[in-house]
Amino acid sequence: MKEALVLLVFLISPVRVRSTASSNLTVSLPGCPDKCGNISIPYPFGIGTDCAATSLNPFFALTCNDTFQPPRPMIIGNSSTPREVIDISLEHGEVRSYGPVSYSCFRANNTILENYTAEIILDGTPFIPSTTRNRLTAIGCSAMGVIGGSNPNPYVTGCFSYCQGINDTEDGAPCTGMGCCEAPISSNLTDFLVILSNLSSVWNFNPCFYAMVVEVGWYSFRKQDLVGHRFINERATRGAPIVSDWAIRNGSCPKEGTIEPKDYACVSTNSYCVSASNGPGYLCNCSEGYEGNPYLRGGCQGVCLSALVVVSLACFLVMKLQRIRHRKEKDEYFKQNGGLKLYDEMRSRQVDTILVLTEKDIKKATDNYSMDRVLGCGGRGMVYRGTLDNNEEVAIKKSKTIDDDCREEFVNEMIILSQINHRNIVRLLGCCLEVDVPMLVYEFIPNGTLYDSLHNNDQTLPIPLDLRLKIATQSAEALAYIHSSTSRTILHGDVKSLNILLDNECNAKVSDFGASALKPLDKNDFIMLIQGTLGYLDPETFVSHHLTDKSDVYSFGVVLLELITRKRAIYMDDFNEQKSLSHTFVLMFQQNKLWDMLDSEIIDDEDMVVLEKLAELVMHCLSPRGDDRPTMKEVAERLLMLKRLQMQLATKTKPIRVRYSHGGPSGPVDSDEIRYHGMETTKLVFDVDS
Numbered sequence: 001m002k003e004a005l006v007l008l009v010f011l012i013s014p015v016r017v018r019s020t021a022s023s024n025l026t027v028s029l030p031g032c033p034d035k036c037g038n039i040s041i042p043y044p045f046g047i048g049t050d051c052a053a054t055s056l057n058p059f060f061a062l063t064c065n066d067t068f069q070p071p072r073p074m075i076i077g078n079s080s081t082p083r084e085v086i087d088i089s090l091e092h093g094e095v096r097s098y099g100p101v102s103y104s105c106f107r108a109n110n111t112i113l114e115n116y117t118a119e120i121i122l123d124g125t126p127f128i129p130s131t132t133r134n135r136l137t138a139i140g141c142s143a144m145g146v147i148g149g150s151n152p153n154p155y156v157t158g159c160f161s162y163c164q165g166i167n168d169t170e171d172g173a174p175c176t177g178m179g180c181c182e183a184p185i186s187s188n189l190t191d192f193l194v195i196l197s198n199l200s201s202v203w204n205f206n207p208c209f210y211a212m213v214v215e216v217g218w219y220s221f222r223k224q225d226l227v228g229h230r231f232i233n234e235r236a237t238r239g240a241p242i243v244s245d246w247a248i249r250n251g252s253c254p255k256e257g258t259i260e261p262k263d264y265a266c267v268s269t270n271s272y273c274v275s276a277s278n279g280p281g282y283l284c285n286c287s288e289g290y291e292g293n294p295y296l297r298g299g300c301q302g303v304c305l306s307a308l309v310v311v312s313l314a315c316f317l318v319m320k321l322q323r324i325r326h327r328k329e330k331d332e333y334f335k336q337n338g339g340l341k342l343y344d345e346m347r348s349r350q351v352d353t354i355l356v357l358t359e360k361d362i363k364k365a366t367d368n369y370s371m372d373r374v375l376g377c378g379g380r381g382m383v384y385r386g387t388l389d390n391n392e393e394v395a396i397k398k399s400k401t402i403d404d405d406c407r408e409e410f411v412n413e414m415i416i417l418s419q420i421n422h423r424n425i426v427r428l429l430g431c432c433l434e435v436d437v438p439m440l441v442y443e444f445i446p447n448g449t450l451y452d453s454l455h456n457n458d459q460t461l462p463i464p465l466d467l468r469l470k471i472a473t474q475s476a477e478a479l480a481y482i483h484s485s486t487s488r489t490i491l492h493g494d495v496k497s498l499n500i501l502l503d504n505e506c507n508a509k510v511s512d513f514g515a516s517a518l519k520p521l522d523k524n525d526f527i528m529l530i531q532g533t534l535g536y537l538d539p540e541t542f543v544s545h546h547l548t549d550k551s552d553v554y555s556f557g558v559v560l561l562e563l564i565t566r567k568r569a570i571y572m573d574d575f576n577e578q579k580s581l582s583h584t585f586v587l588m589f590q591q592n593k594l595w596d597m598l599d600s601e602i603i604d605d606e607d608m609v610v611l612e613k614l615a616e617l618v619m620h621c622l623s624p625r626g627d628d629r630p631t632m633k634e635v636a637e638r639l640l641m642l643k644r645l646q647m648q649l650a651t652k653t654k655p656i657r658v659r660y661s662h663g664g665p666s667g668p669v670d671s672d673e674i675r676y677h678g679m680e681t682t683k684l685v686f687d688v689d690s
Helices: 002-022 230-235 305-336 339-348 359-365 404-419 450-456 465-484 539-544 549-565 581-590 605-621 632-651
Strands: 061-065 072-075 083-089 094-099 102-106 112-116 118-121 127-129 134-139 143-149 155-161 180-183 191-198 208-215 240-246 271-275 282-286 290-292 300-302 355-357 374-378 381-387 393-399 428-432 439-443 500-502 508-510 570-572 578-580 656-660 684-688
Touching: 094 208, 102 191, 118 208, 134 143, 134 155, 134 240, 143 180, 143 208, 155 180, 191 208, 208 230, 282 290, 355 359, 359 381, 359 393, 359 428, 450 500, 450 549, 465 500, 465 508, 465 549, 465 605, 465 632, 539 549, 549 581, 549 605, 549 632, 578 581, 581 605, 605 632
Parallel strands: 208 240, 355 428
Antiparallel strands: 061 072, 072 083, 083 094, 094 240, 102 112, 102 208, 118 191, 127 240, 134 180, 134 208, 143 155, 143 191, 271 282, 290 300, 374 381, 381 393, 393 439, 428 439, 500 508, 570 578, 656 684
16 A cells, blocks of 8 residues: 555656646637636636626626726626625536625613525526535524525425533634524525524623625634624625536537437537536536536547556556545445444344445445436435336435434434334335435335325315325324334434325325434424425424424314315415415414315315314414314324215214213214314214215
8 A cells, every 4th residue: 555655656756747837728719817816717607798608698608896906706696796706617617706794783681783684696697505514504502593595395404503511612613503603505596585583682791693605615603703894804704605517508408319409518529418416507627637618619629648648547556546445335235334233133133124235335326326216306405216126126325424323323213114114104115224324215106295185186076075185094093102102212304295295096105214313302402403395394393492283283184274275385466476374374374264274175164173173273273382282193183074064964874973982871872963162072983984
């Protein structure tokens, strides 16, 4: 190994010959400036419309502000405030620029002195903030930073910072909650706000609070940032650096053997096309052995032969060293993610239901994570449709990150999930542990999501009330099972119609609960970061940062609303304004306008009593206080009774027998004689004569 390192140093030194030759390569259009101040401006970017590829996107045209020395390049964008460019990379498809910082400053009496909310609008531009290179960061004491966007789907996440024990925190500390906090951002964000909320009285030493989307590693905590406006005045005078992925967004790589479109950007010979890593579009690269600007005709030029040979030898050696290191990394990841413990459990407990797959197996099953295999994506990761060697179809979840504190819990959680055998829960089949973030393999459910059936498919397709009650009952039974019937309570944390799958017989299958709650939380545990989906989030959990089983109950109440109204959790009203379904329903119910909210397809005089009791159940699930909500077991029991009652009313020929759980009369009772008092119907069990 030592000899290999010496040889590598020897081989790298002649590469300087190539760098000298490449320094004369053209990067801009002929006759156009290739720099603004000290910043290189490579085509398709350019200073002014005549020097940029405006036919591909008008926002490739930059301005050069010469009121500064040296001058500074600016992106005009879709806002009135230009953003200063720090650098542009053709190779990586990235632009670093200064972004805005949200802030709120308060007087001693807690009144707002000044306030600014940063909004970034990138619709129509080639730019999308990088999910791997940026973080949402909030600075302050008892401050919550929140990022919210609506493109392509409603999205919100945030983090909370506190200052108890701040004097013991050293300057330069990472943002883990003390004085500042961080949270990942979602992919494909092109229109979003960075919002700041102070959740307690203003501290005398900390009158100002800040929130921003900022490049990973740029900010580290400093006590002075809490004093007055020092952060803005000293560290962020030009804004906070943000890394955006750029690409040619108005097209895609042409398929092999097809004619290139007229506006194809890879015009240089010896160039090729690659799909963008973030969002739609593509980038251009010079072929192996060539370097330069692939967006210019003749831009990719051959490298000096001797340098190419040297570099090839160096690359070969580096690849060999990387292969050895990669194998060691896989072994470390396997141990780190609990692989050895899993094998011990498999031997001692005879857990043989878990498939332990390699990264190679996963890549083969998903055609190397092909976009054609994507079943869904969100802020936490991607789900792929895969095919194993035995031709079994599976769903493979590839998460983005996992907290290091949760790694010890991962195998225990996986073993518990593998032992769950509930007909309405998606089965966990296996895992891949030799990667940084372990991947989970589930059974494949072919009929899509409840969300698609309610909202995305042809809404003229009828969904009768009995089928809706069946789906609701099965989903509630599954959630009740993981809350109370397993050896260890599992909290879902992200109950929504997108996470309820339907099989070929329209049976409900609850999914995505294993990875969203890797560590079941004690009722006193404080969560630094609440992640969920806008419209389903329990408001009590969002404020208190305590995740409980009643948080799932609230979210399930919103799913019930979707079933009886056929409206999205965040929907557009008749005035084309976004509305919260749960908030609107509560208001309409209190105003005795329930029928204005229900889906007209299921409104029927015979089902009136069922719909009324179902609406009352929803109201209980949406109670502001978690303690006032029923348990999922109670919700499942009530739905089962309503399902049986609806079946009885539909037949109109069979009597209802009422059995009192605490004794009392029994026998046939006419449905009109039944009297309900609030949610006390849990004391009755409805039987249908067979």
